[in-house]
Amino acid sequence: MSEMAESRIVLHFPKKLLDQPVISTAIQRYHLSFNILRANITQDQEGLMVLGLEGEPQSIEAAVEWMREQGVRVRPLDKDVTRDDARCTHCGACVVVCPTGALALDLDSREVIFDAEQCVACGICVPVCPPRAMSIHF
Amino acid sequence: MAKTYEEINAKIRSGDVVVVTAEEMVGIVADLGPAEAAQKIDVVTTGTFGPMCSSGAVINVGHTTPRMKITQAWINDVRVECGLAAVDMYIGATAVAEGDPLNREHPGLFSYGGAHVIHDLVAGHDVRLRAAAYGTDCYPRKELDSWLNIRDLNEAYMLNPRNSYQNYNVAVNQFSDRDIYTYMGVVKKDLGSANYCSAGQLSPLLNDPYQRTIGIGTRIFIGGAQGFVYWQGTQHDPTGERTDGGVPKGGAATLGTIGDLKQMDPRYVVGVSFLGYGVSLALGIGTAIPILDEEMAAFTGVSDADIVAPVTDYSRNYGLNEGAPLRRVSYAELKSGSIELEGRTVPTTPLSSYVRAREIAGELKSWVQSGKFLLTEPVQAFPGPSDSPGFKMFNNRPVEEEGCE
Numbered sequence: 001m002s003e004m005a006e007s008r009i010v011l012h013f014p015k016k017l018l019d020q021p022v023i024s025t026a027i028q029r030y031h032l033s034f035n036i037l038r039a040n041i042t043q044d045q046e047g048l049m050v051l052g053l054e055g056e057p058q059s060i061e062a063a064v065e066w067m068r069e070q071g072v073r074v075r076p077l078d079k080d081v082t083r084d085d086a087r088c089t090h091c092g093a094c095v096v097v098c099p100t101g102a103l104a105l106d107l108d109s110r111e112v113i114f115d116a117e118q119c120v121a122c123g124i125c126v127p128v129c130p131p132r133a134m135s136i137h138f
Numbered sequence: 139m140a141k142t143y144e145e146i147n148a149k150i151r152s153g154d155v156v157v158v159t160a161e162e163m164v165g166i167v168a169d170l171g172p173a174e175a176a177q178k179i180d181v182v183t184t185g186t187f188g189p190m191c192s193s194g195a196v197i198n199v200g201h202t203t204p205r206m207k208i209t210q211a212w213i214n215d216v217r218v219e220c221g222l223a224a225v226d227m228y229i230g231a232t233a234v235a236e237g238d239p240l241n242r243e244h245p246g247l248f249s250y251g252g253a254h255v256i257h258d259l260v261a262g263h264d265v266r267l268r269a270a271a272y273g274t275d276c277y278p279r280k281e282l283d284s285w286l287n288i289r290d291l292n293e294a295y296m297l298n299p300r301n302s303y304q305n306y307n308v309a310v311n312q313f314s315d316r317d318i319y320t321y322m323g324v325v326k327k328d329l330g331s332a333n334y335c336s337a338g339q340l341s342p343l344l345n346d347p348y349q350r351t352i353g354i355g356t357r358i359f360i361g362g363a364q365g366f367v368y369w370q371g372t373q374h375d376p377t378g379e380r381t382d383g384g385v386p387k388g389g390a391a392t393l394g395t396i397g398d399l400k401q402m403d404p405r406y407v408v409g410v411s412f413l414g415y416g417v418s419l420a421l422g423i424g425t426a427i428p429i430l431d432e433e434m435a436a437f438t439g440v441s442d443a444d445i446v447a448p449v450t451d452y453s454r455n456y457g458l459n460e461g462a463p464l465r466r467v468s469y470a471e472l473k474s475g476s477i478e479l480e481g482r483t484v485p486t487t488p489l490s491s492y493v494r495a496r497e498i499a500g501e502l503k504s505w506v507q508s509g510k511f512l513l514t515e516p517v518q519a520f521p522g523p524s525d526s527p528g529f530k531m532f533n534n535r536p537v538e539e540e541g542c543e
Contacts, residue, residue, distance in 0.1 A: 089187065089408060089420060089491045089493075089494055090491045090492075090493040090494065091187075091188070091420070091488060091489055091490060091491045092487050092488035092489065092491070093323040093324075093333075093487065093488075093489055095485075095487045095488075096323070096324065096326060096330075096331040096333065096485060096486075096487035097324050097326075105475065105487075105488070107473070107474070107475060109493070110473075110491075110492035110493050110496070111493050127245075127247055127413045128323070128324055128413050130189065130323075130410035130411060130412060130418075130420065130489075131408050131409075131410050131420065132249070132411060
């Protein structure tokens with residue numbers, strides 16, 4: 001058996017796909033397991049889901065390709081929440097609200113470390129950041 | 139043997155001065171003891187970078203043609219104070235832009251305010267001034283709408299009634315069933331966070347607990363420029379309880395500060411927005427403390443383990459002036475990432491940037507080493523523990539009938 005991989009992706013479902021079982025079909029078809037990190041319907045009635053996929057790397061790739069063919073927009077998660085390092089003052093106000101520890105204080109350097117790998121793009125840090133260094137792009 | 143300000147300044151001028159930051163001084167005093175440290179070290183620099191609400195800037199925009207006695211004005215839609223002469227104004231840091239929904243949709247964002255205007259001026263950005271007047275014989279103009287840039291202003295200086303609080307509360311949320319939104323940031327429900335705001339061992343007034351070397355006229359680092367202390371800050375109260383080392387166990391001394399906005403660096407003058415609370419100015423302040431004798435060496439050797447702060451409930455007790463602190467915790471505990479409260483481990487979060495505090499103390503150290511920054515003996519000392527009137531709460535005398543004294 002080949003090595004398993006994990007991939008975190010952001011899915012945008014156009015209105016017409018909201019009632020389709022796209023994800024369950026994809027994971028059955030490509031033998032993947034999944035973890036829903038976040039899901040909601042946006043103001044323009046689009047579906048938005050942040051998903052962790054586990055399986056063989058080529059299966060994940062094929063599943064993503066198949067979902068794209070169905071009309072889902074798929075992007076890697078790490079592009080969605082970003083920090084403007086010129087604005088961040090490393091005060092630490094974000095640390096306590098981050099639910100996953102993606103924003104954490106390094107106890108030696110006292111810098112706030114942003115680990116995009118752990119970020120689930122919940123967006124809570126965006127309005128909490130006093131100098132507004134965090135932004136979210138979906 | 140004691141040193142004088144003159145002797146230390148002579149060493150600064152000749153380049154022989156020995157300067158360390160307050161963080162470096164901790165280990166030096168621990169290793170050598172205060173007597174030897176006082177002989178080796180001449181100056182200790184401090185730094186802090188955090189939200190300081192009681193800040194603002196005086197500007198003089200120059201006279202318009204025709205002349206105008208400005209009575210109302212807005213910069214980037216933020217109302218500025220005009221109750222002064224014709225073209226003098228005061229930009230209060232916490233004023234929020236007009237039209238902001240404030241907390242009508244809670245928690246409000248408070249995205250732009252006076253502190254952001256001050257930052258934009260320091261950064262050299264154009265800002266928009268709108269002004270109105272009633273018109274007089276000598277000042278006929280009634281309206282103005284113009285771009286404004288700091289280079290065109292006659293004067294632009296920060297004039298801050300209260301900065302650099304000596305120690306501060308640690309905020310927790312003990313009673314609310316939801317997270318609360320405060321000037322100490324988001325404080326999580328069920329004692330879910332402990333929010334603190336001090337540079338601790340690097341903080342200016344914690345390194346000179348009785349203000350022996352800081353008073354009226356003291357030269358300081360403010361916003362990246364050299365400025366001065368012009369008075370004790372508002373709410374200055376040195377009368378509270380102290381540790382054996384003399385460090386106040388809660389908020390105590392404060393500084394009134396002044397500095398030229400035109401010399402400042404936008405890195406150290408940052409507009410900040412506290413969700414659900416409002417706008418504030420994150421400002422960098424630093425001091426250079428002369429090590430006159432063994433006592434000053436001991437004071438500046440203070441470490442995070444020696445400084446304690448009161449853990450205060452902000453969901454009820456702070457707002458209603460009730461209750462007592464849950465306990466006092468040291469900055470060493472706070473900086474470890476969690477503290478013990480009511481038998482629970484509570485994560486801590488700072489509001490004051492230690493990274494930038496370090497940077498300021500380091501910058502000031504290099505100014506002193508290169509002879510750019512000379513020390514000043516206070517023109518007059520602040521009121522101390524024995525002669526300060528202390529801090530008064532508001533004396534509320536509800537107005538019912540004609541009954542004023």
